[in-house]
Amino acid sequence: MPKKLVLHFPPHLIDQPITYRLIKDFGLVVNILRARITPREWGRMVVELTEDGGRWQDAMDFLAEAGVGVEPLAREVLRHEERCIHCTACVAPCPTKALDVPDRYLMEVAFDQDRCIACEICQKVCPYQAMEILFD
Numbered sequence: 047m048p049k050k051l052v053l054h055f056p057p058h059l060i061d062q063p064i065t066y067r068l069i070k071d072f073g074l075v076v077n078i079l080r081a082r083i084t085p086r087e088w089g090r091m092v093v094e095l096t097e098d099g100g101r102w103q104d105a106m107d108f109l110a111e112a113g114v115g116v117e118p119l120a121r122e123v124l125r126h127e128e129r130c131i132h133c134t135a136c137v138a139p140c141p142t143k144a145l146d147v148p149d150r151y152l153m154e155v156a157f158d159q160d161r162c163i164a165c166e167i168c169q170k171v172c173p174y175q176a177m178e179i180l181f182d
Contacts, residue, residue: 047096048075049094049095049096049118050094050119050160050163051092051093051116052073052090052118052121052164052169053090053091053109053115053116054114054117055088055114056088056140057089058113059082059112059113061085062112064112064114065091065093067108067147068095068108068109071105072104073098073099074096074098074102074105075095075096077092077093077095077141078091078092079090079092079093092119092164095179096141100107102111105147110175117154119162121180122179123159123162123177123178123179123180124180125178126175126176126177126178127176129174130155130174132153133173133174134169134180135171135172136168136171136172136176136177139168139171140168141163141167142163143158144160144162145168145177146148146156146158146179164179166179
């Protein structure tokens with residue numbers, strides 16, 4: 047089962063082959079969903095990691111020892127239900143259909159955290175700031 051994580055890289059690790067090591071040394075399948083890596087600044091990657099006969103805990107220990115922060119993506123994406131008026135402005139631009147209207151009779155926007163890749167499009171188009179991405 048893939049796990050969506052946010053990896054936070056300190057500036058001194060930006061040029062290190064961290065994702066390569068996750069693949070080669072620990073047997074993980076790495077799908078990079080989003081990345082922001084800039085020299086001399088903290089970097090951030092949203093990844094989907096799948097254990098393919100790999101060593102998950104060894105990989106997590108490696109990241110911790112290297113100084114890479116690891117957070118579940120779910121902690122970084124928030125939907126403020128009290129702000130949402132179900133205007134559906136976010137539905138069409140959502141590339142993964144994490145925001146959708148499953149029941150056209152009710153016309154209520156539903157949020158599927160498992161489909162979300164934290165692309166921030168919903169945050170930009172929502173006139174009520176109902177979606178919040180907690181990235182730097």
